[in-house]
Structures are given as C-alpha cells and as structure tokens.
Amino acid sequence: xxxxxxxxxxxxxxxxxxxxxxxxxxxxxxxxxxxxxxxxxxxxxxxxxxxxxxxxxxxxxxxxxxxxxxxxxxxxxxxxxxxxxxxxxxxxxxxxxxxxxxxxxxx
Numbered sequence: 863x864x865x866x867x868x869x870x871x872x873x874x875x876x877x878x879x880x881x882x883x884x885x886x887x888x889x890x891x892x893x894x895x896x897x898x899x900x901x902x903x904x905x906x907x908x909x910x911x912x913x914x915x916x917x918x919x920x921x922x923x924x925x926x927x928x929x930x931x932x933x934x935x936x937x938x939x940x941x942x943x944x945x946x947x948x949x950x951x952x953x954x955x956x957x958x959x960x961x962x963x964x965x966x967x968x969x
Contacts, residue, residue, distance in 0.1 A: 870912070877913030884914060885959050892950055892961055901937065907949070908935040915956065924952060 876883045887910045895903030911920055911931075921928035931949070934941035954961060 870909075873909055874913035877910065881957070884910070884957055887913075888950075888953060888957065888959060889961060895946065896963060904935045904939065904941070905937070907946075908932075910953070911935070911949075915953070920949070920952070924948065 873887075877887065887906060891903050891906035891910055893903075894900070894906060911917060915923075917928040917932050920926075921931050924931075933939050934945060950961075953959075
C-alpha cells in the first residue's frame, strides 16, 4: 500500500526537527533487517533517507547512482548486505549515531 503524501510530509518534518526521532527511525530500520524483516527495514530506511539527506546527496557522497540506491531499497530491490551496511554506516556517521547489536539469551 503506497503511503499518502501527508504521511510522508509529516515523517519528513519530524525527521528534520527531531534528532531523537531520526535515531529511533534508523534504529528501527536496522533492527528490522537484523531480525530478518528485510522488506520492512528497507522501507523504513528509504523513508529515513527521503526525510534526511536524500538519495541525490547520498549517492554523491557514496559514489553511487541515486537511482541505483533507490532501486536497492525499493520493494523489489535485492541489495547485497555490503551495500546496506555501507549506507547504514554512512547515515550513522552523518547523524553522529552509533548503533550496537546486543544479543539476548534465548528464552
């Protein structure tokens, strides 16, 4: 289901004004991917990028085509882990965030 324009605008506005929201959304994207829900993780990551740096700037900074990056994170995209983690590492760097994966004992 496509997101409505007003929802996207609301998320973008929140991302631009709240560092806490940016960090939470990036953490959610990575958490989804690490737990195996790659499709949701890609969708959340795409929303994060659209609301912050944008694909044009991200592509320029990473030396990749913005269209290739958008395609990787689309519903039908199949990015390599190397590419996903390169994007996440860069987004952490520009936001001053460090995400850590913490294991829990199985119940």
